[in-house]
Amino acid sequence: MSKRIRTTSGGQPGNHNALKHGFYSRFRVARRADSVPAKAARKELDHDVALTRATLKALLARDPHNIKLITYSLSLLNRLIRTRQLLIDRETRAKRRRTGRATRESSPSQMAPD
Numbered sequence: 001m002s003k004r005i006r007t008t009s010g011g012q013p014g015n016h017n018a019l020k021h022g023f024y025s026r027f028r029v030a031r032r033a034d035s036v037p038a039k040a041a042r043k044e045l046d047h048d049v050a051l052t053r054a055t056l057k058a059l060l061a062r063d064p065h066n067i068k069l070i071t072y073s074l075s076l077l078n079r080l081i082r083t084r085q086l087l088i089d090r091e092t093r094a095k096r097r098r099t100g101r102a103t104r105e106s107s108p109s110q111m112a113p114d
Helices: 016-020 023-029 038-062 067-106
Strands: none
Touching: 038 067
């Protein structure tokens, strides 16, 4: 008898169906997201935020009663902006660590009195 593995609903870890068949299949990136420098990722997010805002504005002008699509677009915009802010916070923390390390390395060491 084989053991049954308990799974949760939705996509399981390692599931790449969205990359193969979904919206992002056209934009599949071979490298991992953590290999992209934070500044490059933030620049791409800035572009995505601008594109989502423009799409939302056009949607509101063309079909202001499509609540489902407007809600989805706003949710996407919210996630993009939060992710961008997380990247900025990560960059800031990394910069502070580098600055603190450089300050400690350049300061003269404390010598014990004779």
